[in-house]
Amino acid sequence: MAKACKPLALRREGEGLLIEWDDGTRGYIPFAKLRQACPCASCAEERAKPPNPFRILSSRELAQTEPIRPKAMVPRGFYAYQIVWNDGHDTGIYTLEQLYQLGEKREDSDRQPDNTDRAATRETG
Ligand SMILES: [Zn+2]
Secondary structure (H helix, E strand, O other): OOOOOOEEEEEEEOOEEEEEEOOOOEEEEEHHHHHHOOOOHHHHHHHHOOOOOOOOOOHHHHHOOOOOOEEEEEEEOOOEEEEEEOOOOOOOEEEHHHHHHHOEEEOOOOOOOOOHHHHHHHOOO
């Protein structure tokens, strides 16, 4: 793995997490995407199962009445955060590298999310 970046700032923005990294980039991770990427063993097992067409929503998803959100992010050592979700799930420990890779890169936090993908590929610096 490449040199690990460190987060300078983490904040909630809309329904996602905006992280400023020490290499000057910003990564935006929608909470739903962050939750789906949960690295814990039980979620990994859940993702590895073949899709069941008769179970469109898990019992957890059916029980969930509000949008998924982290209730807390607890630093674990110097390289990871444990995220406590509002659905009660709290066993996922996300490494900084994972958070960095999940982030949708933004060079300007004030820009609207639409069209940023195309703009980013055109950018020459
Ligand atoms: Zn999990």
